[in-house]
Amino acid sequence: MSSVQETLPAGIQSLELEDPVTVGGMALLGRLGTGGMGTVFLAEDDLGRRVAVKTIHPRLAADKAFRARFEDEVRNAGRVASFCTAQILGHGEDPGLHPSGLPYMVSEFIGGVSLARRVHESGPLPVSDLHGIAVGVATALAAIHEAGLVHRDLKPSNVVLTLSGPRVIDFGIARALDSNSSWTTTGTVLGTPGWMAPEVLVGGKATPAADIFAWGLLMAYAGTGRSAFGEGQALDVARRVVQDQPDLTGLPDGPLGQLIRSSLCKDPLDRPSAPELMMRLVGREFQGIAGPPPEPAPVRGFGRYRKQLLVGGLMLAVAALTVGVSLALPGGASDDATVPMVTVQAPAPEKASGKASGKTPGKVPADRMNAVTPELKKHRNR
Incomplete structure (x- = not known):
């Protein structure tokens, strides 16, 4: 041996x-x-x-x-x-x-290094490398979504950089779009805080648009060397994802930076699809995105979440939201194998009045956030 x-x-x-x-x-x-x-x-x-x-x-x-x-x-x-x-x-x-x-x-067995390790050891990626990884991961997501899946746990430790390009691994909590089984109980979600879309954190369904949000977070991390919503306790990070705008200071300007920003829209309907990311990353898409990116075609299943997210601002839409444990990786080592279990208790959302005035959802009202009571449980391997 x-x-x-x-x-x-x-x-x-x-x-x-x-x-x-x-x-x-x-x-x-x-x-x-x-x-x-x-x-x-x-x-x-x-x-x-x-x-x-x-x-x-x-x-x-x-x-x-x-x-x-x-x-x-x-x-x-x-x-x-x-x-x-x-x-x-x-x-x-x-x-x-x-x-x-x-x-x-x-x-x-994929011989390579995780994106998390690459950034940790060498800092933010040069723009040319960042662009190449952006194309590779977007292509992988397009293939995943074409297969009828949502990955649901796209993060730096689940992207392996190889000589043939980036590989997306770990389908431990992936969900088939044609399946009703999620292997979670009511009021729980599986994922990694800081890498989950806001609509998922408030109890909505994980759709391909949630993977696009994670793509934006991934590219922002690779381009700046830090998490767009900061570090800290899982509950605090989750609150920032739901309420705040990402910190993209230091992100390279230009078409790639604009695509990253559009992928981080709070409303899933305002994010590009994976095929659109691919198209705009490799050619024509760069010719006309000096202004706001065009609105993507609606994706089935987002309608009721759009109403939740836009009318009256983002609200915590479940009485108990639990951020669960992420699996280890096939073909690569996990940089954060376990996640603290966090319970968020929130009052039932009030009936909203009036119409939304823009595409960017507002923050959760301060009185609602004051009513949120965190209960940090012990790390557990299960």
Whole structure:
């Protein structure tokens, strides 16, 4: 093993004492990352290829809901074009690791570095690199949305920079647009605070436009070296996403900067689609966007959220909103494997009067924010 360990890519962690040595007959070489629901290992398959093997934690193997979510992840990841993500090579259960059988998924191992690590180590990206990553991630989102999925957890640790371009990974909480199952209870959402769209934070449905908002946050982070809505407790960050405008100081001017700003509109209907981002990033789109970007075509399912977000300003639309735990990554290591559980209690929204005067929603009234009571719970791995 020592000779193998010496040839492992940088950043791969050694196996821990409680880790298995094989999964599904594949020899494990090291850890790529771990999270609340599972661990991702670097392994060698029977063809001698290095692959990423993702398993759920043994303590969750008998939980039907977790197993169902894992099955959804395998199914959803397999729907996406392999050029923009980690290709799924297989899946199964290892009966030797748990009485109920330990589910696992095998994907191609992507050699590269996460965008989070790249920015942390080297600072903001040069404009040329930023533009290339913007095109690559927008293309990946177009393929994901074309497959009928919403990623729902696009963030720097889930974008791997490779020689062939950026890859978007981790479909642990992705949702199929043709499926009613979300594997969450009423009043809960899964995601990472600071990388979620405002309509999702107030209890709305995650649609492709939510991924576009995350794209804008991702590009702003890559271009400035910091989060557009700042750091801090999850509840505070979530409030800023819902109420405040992003801090884009230092973001390069020009067409790319304008696209990033348009993707961060509070109203999902005012954001471009992934195909529109692609078109405008590679040519004609730069000829006529000196002013405000054109309004994109409506996307089905946004109508009732548009009314919520515009009339009377943004309100916390659920009695209890919980920001949940994000999974570890297939094909890359997670930079923030677990997220604090945060409960937000808010009064029922009052009936709005009058008409919205513009496209940018107003802030939540101060008296409503004063009524919000945070309850920060302990970090938990589940």
